[in-house]
Amino acid sequence: MNTEILCVGTELLLGDTVNTNASYICLKLAEVGIDCFYHSVVGDNSEKIKSGLDIALKRADLIIITGGLGPTDDDITMQSAADYFSKDLVFNEDAYQKVREFFESRNRKVPQKAKKQAYFPEGAEIIPNFTGTAPGVFWKINGKILIILPGVPDELYKMWETSIQEKLRSFSDSVLIKRFLKFFGIPEGTVGEKIKDLMALENPTVAPLVSDGQVNVRIVAKAATVQQAESSIKNIEKQVLQRIGEFFWGYDNDSLEKVVGQALAQKKLSVSVAESCTGGLISSRLTDISGSSSYIKLNLTTYSNEAKINTLKVNPELIDKYGAVSEPVAREMAENVRKYSKTDIGLGVTGIAGPAGGTPEKPVGLVYIGLSDKDRAVVHRVNINPEFERKVVKHRASQYALNFLRLFITEFQNISG
Amino acid sequence: MNTEILCVGTELLLGDTVNTNASYICLKLAEVGIDCFYHSVVGDNSEKIKSGLDIALKRADLIIITGGLGPTDDDITMQSAADYFSKDLVFNEDAYQKVREFFESRNRKVPQKAKKQAYFPEGAEIIPNFTGTAPGVFWKINGKILIILPGVPDELYKMWETSIQEKLRSFSDSVLIKRFLKFFGIPEGTVGEKIKDLMALENPTVAPLVSDGQVNVRIVAKAATVQQAESSIKNIEKQVLQRIGEFFWGYDNDSLEKVVGQALAQKKLSVSVAESCTGGLISSRLTDISGSSSYIKLNLTTYSNEAKINTLKVNPELIDKYGAVSEPVAREMAENVRKYSKTDIGLGVTGIAGPAGGTPEKPVGLVYIGLSDKDRAVVHRVNINPEFERKVVKHRASQYALNFLRLFITEFQNISG
Numbered sequence: 001m002n003t004e005i006l007c008v009g010t011e012l013l014l015g016d017t018v019n020t021n022a023s024y025i026c027l028k029l030a031e032v033g034i035d036c037f038y039h040s041v042v043g044d045n046s047e048k049i050k051s052g053l054d055i056a057l058k059r060a061d062l063i064i065i066t067g068g069l070g071p072t073d074d075d076i077t078m079q080s081a082a083d084y085f086s087k088d089l090v091f092n093e094d095a096y097q098k099v100r101e102f103f104e105s106r107n108r109k110v111p112q113k114a115k116k117q118a119y120f121p122e123g124a125e126i127i128p129n130f131t132g133t134a135p136g137v138f139w140k141i142n143g144k145i146l147i148i149l150p151g152v153p154d155e156l157y158k159m160w161e162t163s164i165q166e167k168l169r170s171f172s173d174s175v176l177i178k179r180f181l182k183f184f185g186i187p188e189g190t191v192g193e194k195i196k197d198l199m200a201l202e203n204p205t206v207a208p209l210v211s212d213g214q215v216n217v218r219i220v221a222k223a224a225t226v227q228q229a230e231s232s233i234k235n236i237e238k239q240v241l242q243r244i245g246e247f248f249w250g251y252d253n254d255s256l257e258k259v260v261g262q263a264l265a266q267k268k269l270s271v272s273v274a275e276s277c278t279g280g281l282i283s284s285r286l287t288d289i290s291g292s293s294s295y296i297k298l299n300l301t302t303y304s305n306e307a308k309i310n311t312l313k314v315n316p317e318l319i320d321k322y323g324a325v326s327e328p329v330a331r332e333m334a335e336n337v338r339k340y341s342k343t344d345i346g347l348g349v350t351g352i353a354g355p356a357g358g359t360p361e362k363p364v365g366l367v368y369i370g371l372s373d374k375d376r377a378v379v380h381r382v383n384i385n386p387e388f389e390r391k392v393v394k395h396r397a398s399q400y401a402l403n404f405l406r407l408f409i410t411e412f413q414n415i416s417g
Numbered sequence: 418m419n420t421e422i423l424c425v426g427t428e429l430l431l432g433d434t435v436n437t438n439a440s441y442i443c444l445k446l447a448e449v450g451i452d453c454f455y456h457s458v459v460g461d462n463s464e465k466i467k468s469g470l471d472i473a474l475k476r477a478d479l480i481i482i483t484g485g486l487g488p489t490d491d492d493i494t495m496q497s498a499a500d501y502f503s504k505d506l507v508f509n510e511d512a513y514q515k516v517r518e519f520f521e522s523r524n525r526k527v528p529q530k531a532k533k534q535a536y537f538p539e540g541a542e543i544i545p546n547f548t549g550t551a552p553g554v555f556w557k558i559n560g561k562i563l564i565i566l567p568g569v570p571d572e573l574y575k576m577w578e579t580s581i582q583e584k585l586r587s588f589s590d591s592v593l594i595k596r597f598l599k600f601f602g603i604p605e606g607t608v609g610e611k612i613k614d615l616m617a618l619e620n621p622t623v624a625p626l627v628s629d630g631q632v633n634v635r636i637v638a639k640a641a642t643v644q645q646a647e648s649s650i651k652n653i654e655k656q657v658l659q660r661i662g663e664f665f666w667g668y669d670n671d672s673l674e675k676v677v678g679q680a681l682a683q684k685k686l687s688v689s690v691a692e693s694c695t696g697g698l699i700s701s702r703l704t705d706i707s708g709s710s711s712y713i714k715l716n717l718t719t720y721s722n723e724a725k726i727n728t729l730k731v732n733p734e735l736i737d738k739y740g741a742v743s744e745p746v747a748r749e750m751a752e753n754v755r756k757y758s759k760t761d762i763g764l765g766v767t768g769i770a771g772p773a774g775g776t777p778e779k780p781v782g783l784v785y786i787g788l789s790d791k792d793r794a795v796v797h798r799v800n801i802n803p804e805f806e807r808k809v810v811k812h813r814a815s816q817y818a819l820n821f822l823r824l825f826i827t828e829f830q831n832i833s834g
Contacts, residue, residue: 012439012456013443013455016444017440018437019439019440022432023436026431026432036430038458038459040458180433188528189489190526192488199489207427207489279705280697280700282697284698284811287718288696288808292720293720297720304713304715307714341724385548392571394704
């Protein structure tokens with residue numbers, strides 16, 4: 001069974017509302033192994049809804065329509081769908097009772113227009129709405145299935161979880177499982193060359209995707225059972241990691257701050273951070289992780305040279321000679337924040353976030369990342385695209401810093417462990 | 418001229434990626450008065466791209482295609498569009514030179530596959546990509562306009578701003594101007610009551626929208642000229658601010674860190690921040706603003722009690738008696754960071770970000786925000802919904818802190834100015 005999602009709503013076409021309903025529904029369909037091949041969006045206009053439905057019926061078996069079920073005059077989705085099939089809308093007393101209860105339980109008068117929300121195409125099954133007033137329908141007609149749901153995300157999600165997901169499971173004899181492998185420091189083109197043969201597979205499918213300047217490899221397996229899908233994913237994963245495993249750092253929803261936090265907690269190491277161009281972002285990301293207080297005690301954002309000298313005790317001669325954005329200063333920041341805060345590892349980051357402050361020798365996007373423990377001090381230089389806006393430069397710099405920190409923690413074991 | 422946006426990408430159909438490109442493009446089209454009546458999404462499949470393009474060409478004059486311009490084998494958008502019109506892809510040496518430079522400036526080998534990104538449909542104008550390797554095209558063909566752009570949002574945005582927006586302006590005879598007025602501390606229901614009459618207008622339209630826990634009022638005016646639209650917006654804006662202006666803090670894309678930064682720069686004041694539960698987020702937000710180095714010198718993230726005592730010199734007896742999350746500790750954090758860093762204003766924030774660490778007396782979401790200058794020290798207590806996840810609690814706490822800082826700066830003038 002393949003699916004089209006048809007979202008109705010002028011707000012989507014004005015750009016004020018991002019179409020999160022479509023991605024939500026796709027994720028849910030994928031879980032039960034139902035393919036979605038098309039999304040479309042039309043405004044609250046009867047002709048456009050009917051024409052969108054016509055296109056969808058020609059290329060899909062299951063059509064999921066969202067939006068336009070409200071009480072106001074521009075909510076015409078239910079009427080348009082009934083018109084398309086030359087069916088009448090029929091009043092349902094039970095549904096109207098629930099609409100009345102919704103308002104009465106909130107001590108509000110039932111608006112005249114609310115009655116409209118108790119009319120449904122004849123022959124359609126009513127899908128109750130627990131958090132709003134507009135019920136949906138599950139409607140088998142002409143060999144196709146139409147599901148019509150409200151566009152308010154919270155209402156849609158609740159109705160889907162309660163009434164739709166299990167119903168759809170019976171239409172599918174397969175499950176689909178997805179895994180993302182996350183990499184750092186290898187270009188998309190190189191990944192493509194290394195796993196070209198795997199990308200030609202039909203099941204599981206394998207694809208490199210760029211996100212946030214780095215590559216994720218997505219593996220999607222379809223199978224009769226969860227076990228079968230998992231096993232075929234495991235097999236591909238192994239092959240991918242054999243080829244480019246040195247750049248691999250995490251799965252699915254993993255973040256670098258989470259992976260770094262796990263590594264620190266596992267090795268019982270603590271870290272402190274001295275930031276300049278990232279302005280506290282690395283510190284904030286590390287503390288996004290619950291339990292991070294066990295490995296983070298103190299972070300310093302020494303934005304001015306004065307603060308670098310007075311608080312971090314960076315040697316002013318180094319700043320004079322090499323500049324605040326330099327390899328020696330990054331090294332001292334890492335060393336000194338570690339000693340000052342008595343942690344196992346120190347991280348020091350200095351760079352030029354832009355848009356001002358760049359020179360031909362030290363352009364915007366130049367960032368030095370220093371790492372230090374009791375045995376070692378290393379400094380990495382990275383060049384971030386100076387065309388990015390300041391916030392993106394900061395974010396990318398924090399990505400590099402967290403990745404270098406991750407690798408530094410791994411190596412920590414070899415030397416001191 | 419009416420438009421269809423055709424997004425290409427299997428990741429959109431799997432639900433992994435939310436279609437933010439479509440909403441971005443719609444917002445930009447609206448600015449130049451061009452209507453968008455349809456969005457559609459298809460996977461990385463040549464037949465489906467061509468069939469989607471066929472549908473779009475029947476109902477729109479301007480078709481904007483995004484995605485599928487990468488270097489890998491499943492990136493086939495450019496080829497599919499050329500095939501549809503029976504045109505060849507032609508190699509462009511200049512474009513390839515830029516691709517090579519992209520890799521070489523990063524000290525990376527140019528991948529074999531990257532060459533693919535220098536082929537374009539014959540007759541199409543090349544749109545340069547400043548932040549990635551895949552250029553786009555602006556292609557007039559058969560009386561229609563096709564714009565093909567990469568799907569990576571940062572690349573798309575930059576290309577749109579640089580090369581597309583002005584080009585499209587010449588195709589429209591009306592403008593639509595939108596303004597958001599941003600408020601802090603007034604509930605949506607109250608705003609709705611105060612501006613009920615304005616919300617009934619047809620042009621400009623006026624609507625309150627909740628974003629990030631606070632209310633924005635959106636005003637949208639359509640007119641023949643920018644001047645006419647601006648003047649009708651100004652008129653409404655004046656009426657809104659007459660009624661609820663005391664809660665107003667900014668416009669459109671203003672952020673609290675930007676508004677705070679402007680106020681600090683204008684009054685030549687400096688600020689330092691001592692953070693606990695926000696972990697560096699306030700510092701990072703303040704330094705997101707270009708030029709912030711003129712008013713920020715040093716921020717401290719004192720996550721542990723030890724760091725609060727050793728670095729910030731918070732009186733350990735206060736922590737013993739009242740706890741680290743308390744009114745007196747927030748006050749000392751603000752006072753001491755100000756004195757230590759010799760700034761005009763000190764901000765100190767301590768709270769419970771969760772999900773662990775809450776008690777009946779001090780639940781998750783409890784945050785104390787201290788502010789100090791040479792004459793005053795005040796502490797605000799806020800309770801953020803403990804159901805929010807940790808990152809949201811941190812973000813909301815930073816919103817409150819920046820808003821209190823904003824108000825504190827305003828009052829600074831009255832006392833010391």
